[in-house]
Amino acid sequence: MQSYADIAKGDVLLSVKDVSLSFGGVKAIQGVSFDIRKGEVRAIIGPNGAGKTSMLNVINGFYHPQAGEIMFKGIRRPKMKPYEAASGGIARTFQNVALFKGMTTLDNIMAGRSLKMNVGLFWQMLRFGPAEREEVIHRRRVEEIIDFLEIQAIRKTPVGKLPYGLQKRVELGRALAMEPELLLLDEPMAGMNLEEKEDMCRFILDVREQFGTTIALIEHDMGVVMDLSDRVVVLDYGRKIADGVPDVVKADKTVIDAYLGVAH
Amino acid sequence: MSDATLPAAPAFKMTPGRWTLLGFVAFALLIVALVSTGTIRRGDFLYNVFADPFVSMVDLPDLLVQTLWEGLVAGVLYALIALGFVLIFKASGVFNFAQGIMVVFAALSLVGIYEILTLRLGFPPGFVAAILSLFGAIGVMFVLAVVVERVVLRPLVNQHEIIMLMATVGLTYFLIGFGEYVFGGNPKVMITSQLGLPTGSSTFNILGGRVSIQHLDVAAAVIATIMIAALAFFFQYTRIGRALRAVADSHKAALSVGISLNQIWVIVWFTAGIVALVTGIMWGARSDVSFALEIIALKALPVLIIGGFTSIPGAIIGGLIIGVGEKIGEFYWGPLFGGGIESWLAYIIALGVLMFRPQGLFGEKIIERI
Numbered sequence: 001m002q003s004y005a006d007i008a009k010g011d012v013l014l015s016v017k018d019v020s021l022s023f024g025g026v027k028a029i030q031g032v033s034f035d036i037r038k039g040e041v042r043a044i045i046g047p048n049g050a051g052k053t054s055m056l057n058v059i060n061g062f063y064h065p066q067a068g069e070i071m072f073k074g075i076r077r078p079k080m081k082p083y084e085a086a087s088g089g090i091a092r093t094f095q096n097v098a099l100f101k102g103m104t105t106l107d108n109i110m111a112g113r114s115l116k117m118n119v120g121l122f123w124q125m126l127r128f129g130p131a132e133r134e135e136v137i138h139r140r141r142v143e144e145i146i147d148f149l150e151i152q153a154i155r156k157t158p159v160g161k162l163p164y165g166l167q168k169r170v171e172l173g174r175a176l177a178m179e180p181e182l183l184l185l186d187e188p189m190a191g192m193n194l195e196e197k198e199d200m201c202r203f204i205l206d207v208r209e210q211f212g213t214t215i216a217l218i219e220h221d222m223g224v225v226m227d228l229s230d231r232v233v234v235l236d237y238g239r240k241i242a243d244g245v246p247d248v249v250k251a252d253k254t255v256i257d258a259y260l261g262v263a264h
Numbered sequence: 265m266s267d268a269t270l271p272a273a274p275a276f277k278m279t280p281g282r283w284t285l286l287g288f289v290a291f292a293l294l295i296v297a298l299v300s301t302g303t304i305r306r307g308d309f310l311y312n313v314f315a316d317p318f319v320s321m322v323d324l325p326d327l328l329v330q331t332l333w334e335g336l337v338a339g340v341l342y343a344l345i346a347l348g349f350v351l352i353f354k355a356s357g358v359f360n361f362a363q364g365i366m367v368v369f370a371a372l373s374l375v376g377i378y379e380i381l382t383l384r385l386g387f388p389p390g391f392v393a394a395i396l397s398l399f400g401a402i403g404v405m406f407v408l409a410v411v412v413e414r415v416v417l418r419p420l421v422n423q424h425e426i427i428m429l430m431a432t433v434g435l436t437y438f439l440i441g442f443g444e445y446v447f448g449g450n451p452k453v454m455i456t457s458q459l460g461l462p463t464g465s466s467t468f469n470i471l472g473g474r475v476s477i478q479h480l481d482v483a484a485a486v487i488a489t490i491m492i493a494a495l496a497f498f499f500q501y502t503r504i505g506r507a508l509r510a511v512a513d514s515h516k517a518a519l520s521v522g523i524s525l526n527q528i529w530v531i532v533w534f535t536a537g538i539v540a541l542v543t544g545i546m547w548g549a550r551s552d553v554s555f556a557l558e559i560i561a562l563k564a565l566p567v568l569i570i571g572g573f574t575s576i577p578g579a580i581i582g583g584l585i586i587g588v589g590e591k592i593g594e595f596y597w598g599p600l601f602g603g604g605i606e607s608w609l610a611y612i613i614a615l616g617v618l619m620f621r622p623q624g625l626f627g628e629k630i631i632e633r634i
Contacts, residue, residue: 060520086522098520100513103506110503111510115522117503131502178521 010037012071013182013214014059019068021054028054029065030238036182041208042216043229043246047258050235052218053095056184059216060092061085073181087115091180093171095187095218101160105170108159109145112177113138145173148210149203165196172203176211183207185217189224197221201228226250234258281620317596326473331595332588337481339587340488344543345560346567346579347492348536353573354512355532356417357425361432364561365439366408366537371454371544371553374401376447378455394458405537413529421525440555449555454548456480461549484546491542495535496576508532512574566614572624581625586610 015035021028029051036042044052057063059070061082070077072088080088091112100108117134146152149169154162159170168188175183188204189197201224207213219225225232226246234242234249236258242249249255278286295314298304304311321328345367352360360366377397381387387396416431457463462479499505510518511528519525547557567586571578590613594606617625 062516062519082519083522083524086520092520094517094520098514098517100510100517102513103509107506107509111506111518111523112521114503114507114510135501135503174517174521 010039012036013038013073014216015071016055016059017069017071019055019058019065019070021051021058021063021065027238029058029235031068032235032238032240033068034233034240034243036214036216037231038214039208039212040214040230041204041228042214043225043232044216044218044235045220045222045225045232046235046241049237051238052235053186054238055235056092056186056216056218059085059182060090060184086178089178089181090184091175091178091182092184093168093175093186093188095190097164097167097171099159099167099171099174102158104156104158105146105151105154105162105173106142106156108170109142109173109177110138112174113142115178142177145176148176148206149173165192165199168192168196168200169203172200172207176207176213179211180213183213183215185215185219187218187220189219189221197224204228222250284620312600313597320596324473326470326475327595329470330475331591333475333477333481335588335591336584337478337485337587338591339584340485341543341546341560341583342563342567342587343492343580343583344488344539344546345564346571346583347495347576348539348543349564349568350571350573350576350579351495351532351536351539355508356428356511356529358417358428358432359425359573360536361429361561362435362439363536363540363564364558365436365443365555366405366540367544367547367560368553368555368557369408369439369443369544370401370405370537370541371548371557372443372447372452373404374398374541374545375452375455375548375553377401377404378458379452390458391460394455394460397455398459401541402538405541406534409530409533409537412533413526417529418526436558440558443555451552451554451556454545454553456545456549459545461545480546480549484549487542488546491539492576492580495539499576504531563610566610568624569614570617570624572626575624575626578624578626586613589613 012035015033017033018031019033020030032051032055044055046052054063058065061080061084064079070080072090100111103111117138146155149172151166151169151173154166154170159167162170172185172188175185185204189200192200204215204217205228208215217229219228229246231244232242232246232249233240234252234255236254241254241258242252244252295304295310299311299315304315306316345363348363348366349360352358352363374397377400378393381393381397382389387393412435416435417428420428420431461483465476465478467474467476499508507518507523507528508531510521510523511525515525518528544553544557547560551557563586567579567582569582570585571580571582590606590609593609594603598605
């Protein structure tokens with residue numbers, strides 16, 4: 001495990017500066033700044049409607065903020081399409097699992113390799129030669145991920161038939177297949193039971209350890225957040241109200257007020 | 265869908281489908297009983313409707329084979345048209361009203377380019393010119409796919425389905441107008457023999473009679489089969505096929521793994537264009553190439569209803585059911601109605617399927633929790 005001191009002097013992988021995003025009159029994010037350093041687990045927390053998911057959508061290119069700037073790997077990022085974010089090394093999972101329901105676990109994770117595979121349409125049509133060799137190489141990599149996530153048994157099952165906890169795991173697998181530098185997890189443990197949560201925690205820590213992936217996650221379970229993350233940023237009504245190591249954030253007066261409500 | 269965790273198969277239960285089947289069997293037995301006891305006789309209305317067609321099927325098996333064959337050939341072509349619809353519907357959720365006109369447009373491009381090549385540019389008419397124009401027509405379909413993606417799909421992304429449908433209705437009229445402007449409004453003759461497609465027919469003596477088979481129909485069936493198999497293979501086992509299925513399932517998840525929707529849409533529309541071209545050649549070879557062909561698109565609707573809008577096997581099976589059902593119905597029951605039932609029977613068959621399986625035979629069952 002890296003200590004906080006290591007991370008504090010680590011390179012900044014992604015930084016968000018004064019980002020504001022609104023939908024019509026609704027201000028989802030207002031002037032939020034924070035950074036994510038290489039190799040850390042960065043939690044984004046906050047009450048419902050605080051703008052956490054909007055923040056992930058901004059980072060991954062689904063939303064374009066009206067103001068502010070985003071630096072990724074030291075380069076100032078203009079309006080970026082999800083496709084460009086993905087090829088730049090940002091992978092994500094979704095709050096309400098977004099898998100390819102009709103496809104098998106294997107195909108779902110293979111779909112995560114789409115960007116790594118680049119044999120052209122011509123060979124794809126014929127499906128032998130380069131296309132087949134490429135398929136084999138990437139299938140090997142996908143099998144490693146399947147082993148890593150311990151989902152060998154459901155390799156050929158259409159994911160729509162899987163229980164929720166396993167679907168979340170397949171979704172993580174698909175994101176991992178992209179070999180991302182930055183992995184965004186939107187409530188990876190939502191709706192899971194204790195055992196599934198513990199499994200997921202272990203996978204998240206293992207991902208960081210084995211692949212050196214930087215992780216930003218949104219989570220509501222405070223126990224999980226405090227255990228997993230190196231640093232926590234707290235949003236409330238679209239504004240940043242706290243940022244720091246878990247212990248400091250946990251004791252912060254504004255954070256407690258935001259969660260428990262405060263008498264005015 | 266059965267629950268995988270159940271230890272044993274569920275006990276036998278009378279489902280509505282099974283009741284229906286039982287009803288049919290009981291009814292058939294009743295008719296057999298009535299006929300054999302002489303209660304209804306030749307010439308009675310009931311006999312004409314329920315007994316006579318089956319008697320003639322058994323009595324003249326060669327005619328039955330001929331009818332079945334014609335039904336299968338028509339069915340394969342219906343399946344091809346439906347396939348074009350399914351491809352686009354799966355990948356973009358758009359019901360492409362313009363698929364019918366794309367068939368005409370593709371066929372017109374092919375014949376039109378051939379005419380330009382041979383009449384204006386002085387190419388010798390024949391196989392080489394035909395193949396060149398085939399590539400030309402493929403190119404036209406590619407350009408069409410790119411333009412549709414740029415001009416229609418991209419600005420309307422995430423709009424309501426009905427808006428997309430109206431956009432394709434607009435596309436239909438644009439293509440009609442554009443096609444008439446460029447290629448003229450007169451019916452054209454398909455360059456069947458120049459493309460190397462067989463034209464004759466063979467007659468076989470089987471089952472005490474003669475069955476005549478058009479070579480072109482055989483070619484149509486073979487080409488359609490190869491194409492459908494190739495498409496299914498492409499969808500199932502390649503990266504781009506996987507990406508197509510991924511887009512069909514979830515747009516945002518596809519975006520998040522870096523699949524470009526724009527690129528996929530071009531590929532899908534291009535594939536549907538190729539399917540349209542093949543359909544256009546086959547249909548055009550049996551009649552003229554004219555905008556009247558457009559109405560065959562309406563025949564695809566019952567096929568889609570039977571097969572389900574999202575299923576490729578459904579499109580094939582649905583096409584065959586409609587094709588065979590139509591021909592058998594027309595031949596054996598048509599005279600009772602004074603003939604011409606082919607034009608509406610397909611819709612009645614589809615209606616029958618809708619009553620029992622609203623999602624179609626292979627469609628996704630949509631269950632919404634409330």
